[in-house]
Amino acid sequence: MTALAAEIVCCFLPWQPLAWWAKRRMEQASEQACDDWAVAAGHSAADYAETLLGLVAQPGSPLQLAALRRKSGLGSRIRHILTQRVPCPRLGRVWTVVVVIVAATITGGAALCQRGVARADSAPDTAQIATAAKEATLNTNATDPVALGTSDSDAKQGAPSDQLKRYTAAGRVVGPDSKPIAGAKVMWEAHKKIEKPEDWEIAPNIVAQFTTDAEGRFSLEAELTEKQLQYAGLVIRAAGYGLRRYMIPLPKLSSPLEIPLEPSYTIEGSIFTPNGEPIKDAKVFVSSMSRYVPPNADGAIDETKGWYLSVDPKELFSDKLRAYWPVPVVTDENGQFHLEDIVPRSATVDLVVVAKDFAKTRVGVAQPDAPHYSEDNQTWREPKFTLVLENPWIVDGRFLDEKTGAGIAGVEIEITPNNYGRGMYPIDRIVAKSDQDGRYLLLAGSADMFMTKVRPPLGYPGINISLKATTLEKLAGKGRKVHYEVKLRPGVILRGRVVAGDTGDPVAAADVLYRPERNRKLGANSNFTSLKTAADGTFEVTGTDGKGFLLVDAPDKGFYRLKIDDKRAQRYDDATYPHGLLEVDVPVDGQVEPVVIALNRGRELVVRALDPAGNPVKKLSSAFNEQEMERYFSSKEAVDGLFRINAAQPGRTYRVFLFSEDAMAGIVTEIEAPEDGRVIDVRLVPCATIRGRYVYDGGVPAPQIMNFLKFR
Template identity: 25%
Template structure:
């Protein structure tokens, strides 16, 4: 901080800012004068930051110093706030980003450089003298730069009484925006970073910056011995989010498992899938969890599972009072897959008893239709229920002999969908039966037909950079399942591009289209009508994807190569205010700029959020206008 202030003296910033104030006084009516003065002050602060870094200070330590000052001055007035203008929140975000940006040049201008800038400025004076001022409420920049921006997350870990908790383990967990979600794709939830609280309960860690493009939500979670786990949501897009985590008093969640006859069920493994507390005014549940097993890096933090004992009882420690625990059951004998233990935090509750009902046995063997060989390590999704719209899903894998066994809830509709291993030339294939007697086992063998393997690389148009995580699927214009079996096109056939942007997808022979979606929403949508995409005589609906690629392949081809390039769009930042001129706390933007990859047509069910008056729109096409409607989510 002292180096920063000395840099102001060295640069004679007091004199230059005095000139700026005099200019504002003389041209008080001209908005450009005020804008230039504000920009002069901001560049002065950044120049002093560069001098501090050139003097040998570490970027992360210096950024942390700014955040500490900003936190100390929050809500302060008078002398305290005036004493720390270097950490004013109005410029804090952009300055922290600049400090942490290792690609920035921090050298002083040479004499030649100063002369060149002076000449360029003089050349611009005449055009600017006749220019007309345009005021906008948004700014646009090209996306797709691939910059690895960083964020510094800081905060405190407190107990239920507000006391600091030293030595608490802290983890940043995010639910990622994946461009596709099928049985073959990775889980949405992932660990972003870890830290430990200091003697005063404080923590700080540097992480890749989560954004509204990359994550649906991000939480800071903390645990400490004797206390229940706690968490708080982190603001995305913020380069310096502050997140205090409060831990409640710990308890042991208890329950008991019995069968339909009331007999204890032993040996059932239960996994903690999610922790949650009710939101105010009954607006859902605020929670953190994992759809699959928690990552190994969190084994010492995430509440451990349990196995039911001889009397059917189980216990799970490290749960906070008032916290509901969702438990996952992976036991083929029973139909139930999830149970939950609730706690209102007000009184001790007796252990809850859960009745497990027998599942329906569904088994079979998966083979390659062209050779008869077993398909090993394929994902098998079994669905069973009253009909296709009311069916529970259970996933398993085939063994070395292609066999699988599962125990979904009983139902008259039974479907088995096979996802071949990645890179296989065999298509995603389903077989189903109707009017099955749910009291009897269902044996269903599946012979998966061979298709044509299309492979290539997904890149960004212009830069050529690969796009890991992009999704590709195919549409062939045909029905999904005919006479109880058939190949499955559409989003269920989707594959993800690997770290090099490479993909490989098996398609049915004949004509069709590949539909590609970028790993984030920063790319421009292309459109195709129903007639163009699926055939027929009617124009039909408009379909959206970041890229469409037509193909015509024969089974004898074996494979085909097809690279895909996606066009990066613009990002628009803007503000939404109400009739009173104040920022709208919560609103939704309805537009065709956000389409679900699971439904190629626009349905209006995916919106762009406006929070505290601010919004970001990604993937905006630079060559055309797009209509958008804004809905005030609180007042309608």
């Protein structure tokens, strides 16, 4: 009867997307009810799920319910069948009549009152669904179904933050006078994952996009994880208004958004040599743009008004710029260039000028009244400016083998200028590579200090040092040309395999690092970098003769981390936490047999945090030493109130920091990983509040000071 009522409503209101959406939700509810009846009647859940997988979606839309109407909801159905324990369903006659009447009334009324919402259903691959079903069959204790092509309502409340859910962002794009802007392109972009710093270097994906209608309205729908949603944002581009970013406040995600734009301005520049000659064919790149908003009394920034938008240097100087980003412009014979319709009126922009025989030069541009960070020592130029490039530092030389004196090819040298008060920017990085004779050449602009990294090919340790500008001046004498030969001491190539200790299977993509015994004096080139294992678990890394260690940092495949208190293997005074460790003593002749490093599997440790009253908390921040190989204190968020160590060593005690902002409670406690894998409850205690005030000498307030807390 519910299916018949839904079909009738859609017949009378075929133009209303909500009516069709409601019809589909009723179909899904009916299918789930049928599944519950089938399992409750005594049929095997696994056999029933396998039967559904063997069915082909039936064509047409008959009024009666089909066993399988479409593939898009099959994944969640199978998860539900295999993982949920449902009681025997019972349905009364009165309840049936009431449900039909209420459903028909709500569907018809809501469809008449609502505007259409654009949506795009994604049908998962049949093989993907089959894999999900097999995993669910093997893990009958699973409680969090993975949503495959389902709506957010299909996801279980309190699911882990890496579960896909469907989110909708809708609203209007308006101008300064609150009038709608038609034809604006609204893009929702999100990173695939944010787990390591290098993940930020990968361009985010555009998961949904929409062009605003005559009333400035847009509607976007995307499947994201909780982790992705935290850093996802909208990018808006409109003719006459340039580009801007809009971070959606998560509490307002379900409410209509209103995104204001402001008119853009034109940038006109002229570029000259130190002798006053115009520079032709110089490329001008837009590296970043932002709108500064001062923090409030609590130090928070309104990210709907303030925003930052940039691309990574690797992407900027490649031929694969994201679609909405401005392409570089080239100066004409008069050294002039124009950038139009890119930057909003109150935003600042960073440009990078690349010209032959000159170092990369970064230029900040802003309107005179544009807000920007008051403590920033950067000089902001007005939209119409003249730039005279300075004569660069010219650094050339050779990389030589310390023993043979022969040139070393393929040595990469990277220099990052550092200006006191402004810090270092990846966009300023300069990279060169030695030729077959070991020779290199690079051009660098002025800076207070140059952070220098030398990365030789396999068989030579590298260099990681900082050079002050005064050092370069001494080396250069009166000019700005430095000839610098670098002798590299040969190392030893260490070979081996990384395997799982229980099965002997190879462990691929694990980082293997050689570390000499602490406090050994090895000379200038004493920096060792990690390399990844191949598909068969084999590796080759550069080491040196004498005593040292091989450390392994494996991808998340269930291996637990060791706690290494041996100070000889530590970089700092704190313990080191690799997945694997092997002590080696390399003879002077460097002849070492291939080694095998075995990793040990652990069990998941799950801790449920309770507030002081004994109630489970929803959001939880947590940290523990064994998060990384080297201990860097950084908290992780959990939306289900559970702290997890994916692979813990049974019987081992872990020191853990837990904090709930909602409950204003936390704890630093020691937890022993149980042998049976049971969930452990930990009650948080009320937190104290520490208040203070930073001042300069004389009592003047010192703003923008960061607080750091450290626990043992």
